Amino acid sequence: MTTLRTPGPTIGVVGGGQLGRMLAEAAAPLGVEVVVLDPTPDCPAAPFARDQIVAGFDDEAGIRELAARADVLTFEIELADQDVMERVSEDTGTPVHPDPSTLETIHDKLVQKRELEAAGVPVPPFREVEDAADVRAAIDDYGAPVMCKARTGGYDGRGNVPVESKADAADALESVAGPAMVESFVDFEREVSVIAVKGEDDVATFPIGENVHEDEILRETVVPARSSDAVTERAHAVARDVLEVMDGRGVYGIELFETREGEILLNEIAPRPHNSGHWTIEGTQTSQFEQHARAVLGWPLGSTELRSPTVMANLLADVDAEQSAQLGDIDEILETPGAALHWYGKRQARPLRKMGHVTLSAAEESESVDELLERARELEDAVTFRP
Template sequence: MHQYTESATVTVSVPGPTLGVVGGGQLGRMLAEAASPLGVDVVVLDPTPDCPAATVADQIVGAFDDPDAMAELAARADVLTFEIELADPDLLDELAAEEEIEVHPSPDALRTIEDKLIQKDTFGEAGIPIPPFHRVDDADDLRAALDEFGSVMLKARTGGYDGRGNVPVTDPDDAEAAIEEVGGPAMAEAFVDFERELSVIGVRGDDEIRTFPVGENVHEAEILRETIVPARTTDDVLDEADRVAREVLSHLPGRGVFGIELFETSEGEVLVNEVAPRPHNSGHWTIEGALSSQFEQHVRAVLGWPLGATDRRAPTVMANILGTVDEPRAAHLGGLDDLLSESGVSLHWYGKEQVRPLRKMGHLTAVGDTDLDVLLSRARDLRDGLHFE
C-alpha cells in the first residue's frame, strides 16, 4: 500500500485509497459505512474478535498497543486514523516514520487531548474559555481544590468515558476515597453552574475548518441520552459556541473530525468541557440530519479530500439506545415495530453481541419540520418503547 499521496491539490478518483482505523467499535463501524459509497475500503484493528465494525470492514485482531498488529494495519492501509483515545500516539508516530504513512488527526493532537490536564493547560494558555481546574496528585491537592472551588468534579486524567473516572467531591473528608476511586493521576474541575450542555462537531481539512450546527446534549448519570439540533438557546450563544469551537480546532494539529463539548453558563458564557479527536456520540444526528455526516467528513478530511457541506437538513433529535438490563446477556432488541413505522425516524444498531447495563447499543434519529420539544418527546417515547428480550 502507501501508493496514496496527499497534497493541497489532490486529485480524487475511485476506487479510492484504503483507510486504516485503530478501533473497531460503533464509531469504526459507522466510519466504514460512510467510506463505502466514496469508494474507500476500511481495515480496522481491534482486540475483540468480530467487533462491531467487522461486518462492514476487514478486521485485524490485536491490541491497540501491539507493534506487530499496528504494523500490519499500516501495511494494509494508505492513511491511518483512530476512533478511540486508547491508540498509542508514540506508536503512531513510529509507524508514520518507519512505514511512511500519514496519520490523522496528528498524534500530537491525541497527546494533547488524551490527558485531560494537558488538554486544559493547552486551552487555558491559548486563552480559550474553560472552567477553573487544579492538578491533583494526592489527597492534599484535592483538599486544596475544594478549598479554592467549594465543590469539584474529580476526573481521571486518562481513560475515562461515559462518566467512568469522574467522581463528584464536596467534602474534604472524602478526598482519600475519591482519589482511590479514580485510581490514578487526576484533575479537579470546579463545578459549573450551567444552563445547558452543548457540543459542536468540527472538521479540520487541509486548509479549511468547517463546523456543524450547535447541538444541545441531555445527560443522565453522565451518559449522553439525547442530542437536540438546533440547540434551544439564543443566537448569541450559538454564535459564541461556534466561535469557541473554531478556536479550539485552530490549536489542534492534523486533519479530521473533533467533538467539542461545551457548557453554556447561567450568565451566557460558553466554556469548553472536553474535546474528542474523532467522531463523537453527540454528532450521530448528522447521519440523517445534515447534508453530510460527521463520518463522511472524517473520511474526507483524513484523506485530504474536499470537505462536504455541514448544513442541517431539518430539526433533528438523536436518542441513544442503552442497555436496560441488570446484568450482561446476549443482545436481542425488541419493540421495533412502532419505531420503524414512524415517518422520519431511523434506527442504527451497533451489532454488539452482548448487552450490559447502560452500554451504548445503538441510537435512533427523528428528523422533521416540527417543534423541537415535540420531536424530542417522540424520540424518547420510541426509544423507551424498546426492550432487550
C-alpha cells in the first residue's frame, strides 16, 4: 500500500455551491486543498477553497485550468458537462471521479432507469412519453395518478409533475417543457435514502435516512429511519447494487421508496454528496464530504458508524421575493445542546432557496427520533429571514 502523507493533493471541483463549501471544509483537516470552478464570483465555497476559477460549468478552458491545478477532478453539481470533462481528462491525464460516463447516465432520468432496470435494480414501472396520448396510455396501464418527469435538468422536485387524470396530460407535458418520461405513482410508506461510497477497493454505506418532503423539496432527514430491520437491510443491498452500475469513485446519494408492503424501489441517484446526507457531519464518525474526498483520491474510506440518532432540517428562505440573505434569531440553535448550525454563505435569498441547515443529535439515549424531529422543527421554525 502506498504511504499517504499530508499536506496532500489538490481536488478540483466543478461547482462551488454549498456542497463544494462543505467538501472544502472536510478536506482541509486531511491536508487536502480544494480549488473550485463556478460562474458566480465569490461563490459559497470560495471562503474555504484554496482558490476559485470563475467560469461556467461547461467552460472547457476553465476546466482545463482546473485540471492543471488538481490531482483529481470531481463535481458537486450535475450541470457539469460530461463530454468536456472526459475530453480534458484524456488530454491532461487528470482523472475524473465519478467517471463522466456515470454523469452521462445520471443526466437523463430515462437512461438512468433503463440501465438500472437492466441491472436488476428494482424501479417503479416507467416509460418514455412524447405526447399527451402517451401520457394517457400510461394512465390506462398504471392507473392515476402518474408522475410526469423531465428527463433532464430537474432537481429538488423541479420538473416533476403529478398527473391526476387524463385531462391533465397536455398541461403536465407543457409544464415539463422538454423530453419527458412517466412513472407509476408509488404508494409509499416513507421516502428513504442511503448515502453510499465507492472507494478504490471497497464500498461503504451510511445508516439509512428517512426523508420528509413538502412541495417536492426536502425538509428533514431523520436517522435512523423509522423502518424495520428487514427494510433497512434491503435498502443497503439495493444501494450496493446501484454502486455496481456506477463507474468511478465517490459518494452517491441514492433516493428510495419504501412501499407499504415493505419493498424498496429506486427513485433517483445523485453522483455526489447529497442533501439527505448532511446529517453525517455531526451524526457519524466520518461525514459524507470527507468520504467523498477520501474516495476520489483513492484513500481508505472512514467509518460510517452512527454516533447518535440525528435529525437534519433544511433552512429554507421564507421570503416572498428575492432579497439580501440574512439569517436571524439563531440564538436557540446556538444554545441547544446537540444542535449545529450550517450557513451556506449565499448572498441572495429567494423563496424556498436552501440557505443552510441545522442538525440536532440526541442528547440522551432515551430520546426517540420522533421527539428529536419535533425539537428540530422547533429550532427550524425559530429562525427568521430579515431584509
